[in-house]
Amino acid sequence: MTSHPATPGPVSLQPPNTASHAMATPMLAIRNIQVVYGGAIEAVRDVSLEVPAGRIVALLGSNGAGKSTVLKAVSAVLDAEDGKVEKGSIHLLDQSIQQATAHGIVGLGLVQVPEGRRLFATLTVEENLIVGAHLQDRRVLAQARDYVFDLFPRLVEKRHQIAGYLSGGEQQMVAIGRALMSRPRMLALDEPSLGLAPLVVSEIFEAIRTLRDRNGLTILLVEQNASRALAIADYAYIMENGRVVLDGTPEALGRNADVREFYLGLSTQQGRTSMRDVKHYKRRKRWLS
Numbered sequence: 487m488t489s490h491p492a493t494p495g496p497v498s499l500q501p502p503n504t505a506s507h508a509m510a511t512p513m514l515a516i517r518n519i520q521v522v523y524g525g526a527i528e529a530v531r532d533v534s535l536e537v538p539a540g541r542i543v544a545l546l547g548s549n550g551a552g553k554s555t556v557l558k559a560v561s562a563v564l565d566a567e568d569g570k571v572e573k574g575s576i577h578l579l580d581q582s583i584q585q586a587t588a589h590g591i592v593g594l595g596l597v598q599v600p601e602g603r604r605l606f607a608t609l610t611v612e613e614n615l616i617v618g619a620h621l622q623d624r625r626v627l628a629q630a631r632d633y634v635f636d637l638f639p640r641l642v643e644k645r646h647q648i649a650g651y652l653s654g655g656e657q658q659m660v661a662i663g664r665a666l667m668s669r670p671r672m673l674a675l676d677e678p679s680l681g682l683a684p685l686v687v688s689e690i691f692e693a694i695r696t697l698r699d700r701n702g703l704t705i706l707l708v709e710q711n712a713s714r715a716l717a718i719a720d721y722a723y724i725m726e727n728g729r730v731v732l733d734g735t736p737e738a739l740g741r742n743a744d745v746r747e748f749y750l751g752l753s754t755q756q757g758r759t760s761m762r763d764v765k766h767y768k769r770r771k772r773w774l775s
């Protein structure tokens with residue numbers, strides 16, 4: 487089995503002896519999971535994270551860090567890629583969901599919006615929304631649809647257009663809207679900002695914030711765009727090479743020099759490539775001194 491080189495454990499930026507960021511039972515609790523693809527590739531190693539009810543928790547990290555794998559583990563969609571949670575546990579409101587099917591997890595109120603949106607390209611906006619609502623009666627359906635149109639007003643005029651011809655931002659809105667049609671209590675969003683222009687990203691992130699503030703939705707937000715995600719998140723975890731390397735409030739992370747340099751692009755220092763390199767360098771330095 488290939489595994490990632492040993493990296494230091496997660497660094498919590500919370501002050502010591504304070505309660506964890508999740509005081510009550512978290513909506514979602516992931517404990518020490520390991521995810522392996524094809525029985526050989528360890529993509530996620532010893533990852534723990536909590537998402538308290540009614541909060542936005544961001545999961546940040548660069549390409550290949552393991553963010554989507556964590557989301558897929560939570561939504562039970564790893565099977566399709568020959569992936570498996572080999573160790574650890576996942577609980578949704580105190581209930582173990584490790585044996586649950588993808589459909590069962592949606593039934594428990596957790597819906598994922600996968601990377602790349604995955605709309606039905608030949609169906610209209612409204613048809614895509616209705617597919618997300620499956621089995622609901624007409625009145626509930628109309629209410630859910632109006633709620634989505636209220637959140638994303640620009641979808642109203644596009645409601646009869648074919649989804650495949652929409653802009654990337656509009657497609658992302660339909661994808662989030664479709665997830666909302668089953669009236670979830672928790673959304674897991676995989677890189678909603680991917681490939682979108684800054685103004686559209688603002689519009690989408692504002693809607694995500696609204697879902698928390700107005701509707702009390704719980705949100706796990708996977709992003710490479712750290713500054714956007716930290717602007718709306720209550721708490722964040724940073725992954726590298728399959729592990730969580732840092733976690734904290736956006737304020738605490740924003741003060742961290744490594745985060746400022748590698749994720750927020752705020753440092754003037756040149757020549758470093760990743761937080762892992764820096765840590766190795768620091769450890770080497772400690773070792774030599």
Ligand SMILES: Nc1ncnc2c1ncn2[C@@H]1O[C@H](COP(=O)(O)OP(=O)(O)OP(=O)(O)O)[C@@H](O)[C@H]1O
Nearest residue numbers: 523527529547548549550551552553554555556567
């Ligand atoms: N189906 C798969 N089979 C084998 N390896 C995979 C599979 N999916 C992902 N991986 C590997 O697992 C690791 C984590 O991938 P993952 O997609 O979770 O990263 P990510 O953080 O979401 O990256 P990105 O920001 O590029 O989406 C990578 O090394 C990737 O190559």
Ligand SMILES: [Mg+2]
Nearest residue numbers: 553554555601
């Ligand atoms: Mg990904």
